[in-house]
Amino acid sequence: MSTQRTTQEEDPVATLAEGLSLWVGKLSDLVKKVVDTGPIRNVVNWARMYSLWPVNITTACCSAEFGAASGARHDLERFGVLPIGSLRQSDLIVIEGTITKKMAKRLRMIYDQMALPRYVIAMGDCAMSGGLFHDSYSIVNGAHEFVPVDVYVPGCPPRPEALEQAIIMLQEKIRRSKVYEQG
Amino acid sequence: MSAPSKPVPLTTVESTETSDSGAQTLTLSVGPQHSGSGHMRLIVEVDGDIIVNVAPDPGYVHRGIEKIIELRNIIKSIPVIERPSIIDASNLNHAWVRSIEEIQGVEVPRRGQYLRTLLNEMNRIMSHLYWLSIYGVFLGHTTMFMWPLGDRELFIDLAEKLTGARITYSYLVPGGVRRDLPPGFAEEAVKRTEYFEKRLKEYDRIFFNNPLFTSRAKGIGVLSKEKAIELGCTGPTLRGSGVDADLRKDEPYAAYSELEFEVSTRPDGDSFSRAMVHMDEMRESCKMIRQIVKKIPAGPIRRKAPIVLPRGVAYGRVESARGECSFYLIGEGGDKPYRARYITGSYRNMAAIPAVLLGNRLADMPTAWWSIDYWPVEADR
Structure with missing residues (x-):
């Protein structure tokens, strides 16, 4: 030695x-x-705030309202939210409703494969606490059990306006946080 | 549709293997995260780019609804029953209340029947529009994603006026419906359906008569009449293969016997025929909505129904947007059912997915697959 x-x-x-x-x-x-x-942080956060691309993963029925929110009337793209198929190029997971035990493993894998920084919005009562199906044998009671969640959206299903509010809240959170402590 | 020869790992790992004939095949795992929509996995085996074997892997949204129903009373079960197909909620709700009423022996007033039919037809349009918008996503046609979702809001507003909710209504209860028509509903409904029929012509112009779509859909994913019957398909999938089967005509329930409408069938059985059946159904539903608001009789909307489910067995079925939805219900005298078997249109149509995909090219998979209108949440329950 x-x-x-x-x-x-x-x-x-x-x-x-x-x-x-x-x-x-x-x-x-x-x-x-x-x-x-200083100003570099503001520039980086500004870029991150307005290009939140959610990965195209649907877990349950809230996807109908997510679709309505991306559609013509509510048009999430004006907040910079463009649903995208490729998970390597996306920054956001919108967990749309109930997470079954079978889906939870895949969701965690998708989360792990995404590049930093990454954000999670848990949409619907089921993604918050199990909601209507809390006593079912095959679901996970809440998204926080396997991924960190940034914003919760209550409702069964939440209205598209509620999802817009969640996006704005997430943008506000990004604006206030430090560059290296995100995701 | 046999299972693949080798167990497929969890990830999108590709494995090459050599069959006895020396041909190389590749096993791909499509989903549950893919660029379209729908939370299911298809394990596809391709030879070159020809699909030689398909094994659907459903169950990503299995929430054990049949078991939950056994733990709730029959009224509290209504929101649970709607959730599998949230875009077609009232049709599923209708199957549930029909089976309950059959056991209880409750007769629904005629105005209640008409209101049920009204919401069912509005829901059918909304569901088909949602299907169409996702078809646009699958084919990379962004206009066809935006337009149907925008026009769907017309009917969502109308349904919100009638029931108070955007898409989950819980409007049909044993014995009738919850609320009566709001003032000014009839004029609004006529105005909106007439506008929507004009929009459907524009859809034809930009999408259904567009070579970009027709060349990808005509002759792709052919499901013959015999095969469709053999696999037990229902709904637009069955009618797209030339079988004239529609519960609204064959076993008229609610107010369908008093309405004039045609059942649309197409003989070819390819993706294009199935898409056109959806379009025809939307037109017929518009006509039906106008007939209903014109013909609707005066009277009570709800008759008092007991909260208990007497001892007995019932089978209630309706034609939902994706085909026949049915409940097999066993009551044992309490306020909860002893057992409720719940079968939906997508569940019946799942067997058609391998049938339409086999022999096609991998690039044609989105067109053929989504023309079935498979909604995984509804199939998994």
């Missing part, structure tokens, strides 16, 4: 690498500090 230590101390490459990593670590801390204070 002692011989190893002496060789390491004498090795100029290891010493240099150690010093470099220390320096890079300090630099990244500095970058984080600079980004989080």
Whole structure:
């Protein structure tokens, strides 16, 4: 053990690498500090707020109201919300209703595959607490049991206006939070 | 439609395997997260891009509704029964109250029957419009996603006036309906249906007569008449294969015997025929709504029905937007049923999914699959 230590101390490459990593670590801390204070944070958060692309995953019947909200009258795209098929390019999961035990595993996998930062809106009573089906043998009582949730939308199903409100609340949350602490 | 030879892992992992003939096939897992809609998985085996085997994997929305019904009393069950097909709620509700009334022996007043029929037909239009908008998503036609959803709001507003809720009404109760027609409803309904019929012509112009759609739908996903009957399909899927079967005509319930309408059938059995059956049904429903608000008789809307379910057995069925929806109900004297078997149109039509997909190209899968109008929540219950 002692011989190893002496060789390491004498090795100029290891010493240099150690010093470099220390320096890079300090630099990244500095970058984080600079980004989080001042106008860069506002720019980054502004970009994140208005391009919330939800991944195309429907868990249950609230998808009907999600569809209505994306449709012609309510048009979620004016908030920058564009449902998209590819999960690697999306930032948001809207959990639309009841989560069964079979679906919960897949939902968690989709969440894990998404790039940071990622946000979750739990839509409907079922995604909050099981709702109408709380005593069923095959469902998970609430989305918070397996993914962190940013905004809850109560209702069975919530009206499209409620979903719009949730999007605005999420945007407000993003606006106030630090760049490196999101998702 | 046999199960794939190898167990398919949870992820979208592709596996290559060589069959006895030396041909290479690829097993793909489509869903439950995919670019269309619908929370189900299809395990598709392709040879090149020809689909050689399909195994549907449903159950992502199985919520055990049949068991929940046994734990609630018959009135409290109504919202639970609506949830499987939230876009077609009143039709499912109708099957439930029909089976209860059959056991209880309650007769519904004629005005109540007319109001039930009114909401059912409005729901059929809304459900078909939702189907059409998702068809637009599946085919990458954004206009056809926006237009039907925008026009669906016409009928949602109308239903909200009548029942107080956008899509989940709980309007039909044993013995009748909850609320009477609001003032000014008839004029509004006539105005909106007439406007909607004009819009349907525009749909034809931009989508159904569009080569972008016809070339992708005509001759794709053919389901022959014999095969459709053999698989036990119902609703627009069956009528799209040329079978004249509609419970509203064959076993008239509510006010359907007093209304004039035609059952639309198409002989070809391809995706295009099934889509056109949906369109024809929307036109017929518009006519029916206008007839109902004109003909509706005066009188009570609800007769007092007991809250208990007497000992007995009943089978209540209706023609919902996706086909026959039925309840087999066993009462044992309490306020809860002993058992309720719940079968919906999508559940019956699930067997048609492999039948329409086999032999087609993978790129034709969205057209053929969604023409069945398979709503997974309704099928899984």
